[in-house]
Amino acid sequence: MKKIGIIALLFASMSLVSCDLFEMDNYESPSETIHGAVVDAETGDSIRTDQGSEGIRVRLTQLNYSENASHNPDFYCMMNGSFQNTKVFEGIYNVRVDGPFIPLVRESKDGVPLANETKDVKIKGKTEVIFKVRPFLRVEFVGYPTVSNGQITAKVKVTRGISRDEFKSYIEPMGNYDESYPNVTDIQLFVSYSSSVGYRARDDRWSNSIEYSGDSFEPLLGTPVTIRSTKGQVIPSGRHVFVRAAARINYDTPMGSGTRRWNYSEPMEVMIP
Incomplete structure (x- = not known):
């Protein structure tokens, strides 16, 4: 009888673990979209770039979970200066771009903030963000x-x-x-x-x-x-x-x-x- 009880407990434990795994596997995948462009603040023309790590980098940091949140995986603009990511979870994000233009985030060597021209946006459905920058x-x-x-x-x-x-x-x-x-x-x-x-x-x-x-x-x-x-x-x-x-x-x-x-x-x- 002891053996039967132990076996029953093992099966019950396995069943609970299986259920947890099943629930984890059934989380909805991200489906919100952020899109936009990086343009010359003076002329309105697109800031043309490379497609890859030498191009304009886009960085998203989700803010509604933690003040010390780590950023999402970076992605890059297309060659015409536009960008799009269709696999984002709904939420509030800080959006930053880095490229051949005056940096949006500037701090002194001691870490004192001088300027922050990034954007905080709520991404839900299809959200557009336009950055006006000063190209080099x-x-x-x-x-x-x-x-x-x-x-x-x-x-x-x-x-x-x-x-x-x-x-x-x-x-x-x-x-x-x-x-x-x-x-x-x-x-x-x-x-x-x-x-x-x-x-x-x-x-x-x-x-x-x-x-x-x-x-x-x-x-x-x-x-x-x-x-x-x-x-x-x-x-x-x-x-x-x-x-x-x-x-x-x-x-x-x-x-x-x-x-x-x-x-x-x-x-x-x-x-x-």
Whole structure:
């Protein structure tokens, strides 16, 4: 009889555990949507970016469970500066974006808050959030790229979205300011068969860059700069490729992350005759 009792208890325990597991497995999966865009506060244009960890990062932190809540997994904007996440639990969230623009969150080196331009929103159904930011640079093609003997030649114009003095006024109070931060360090010409062309979707055979040391790019601001696809690497005749130009400054966002993010032009499709 003792054995029968023990066996009955074991079965009862297993039954309870099974029920608990069944209940855990039947939680509803997240289905709310947050979507929006990151735009230039001055022009209203989208802040074009890369698709991946070098692009504009979106971070959600749910606030209605704990004041010390950890953030959700980060996700990234699409190349046109828009973003969407369709798998979010309903709740109140802090929404933050980090990219090639003046940081929304700024603190002194002692941790004293200087500015917080993030947004607290209630996500329920489909919720839109728009961020208006100050981009470091604006990048555009001048005219249409040309092709000769399988090599692309493009003219790229880079201007500042914020002056050196304005940049300094925002960043210097955060501490450890370096006068080299606003220097333009490189211009990129990314070439790819993919319409998502960028650092993450580039063909190394044809993509090319021009590097600049110190403040040597300063006289070239606002002036068309000629950049070509890689010399000696012929793009096959009859193909369609996509190109985008990009430029960046000597400043990482978020500060201390080591990631210097590019500001991008719109993509262009180029036919190789």
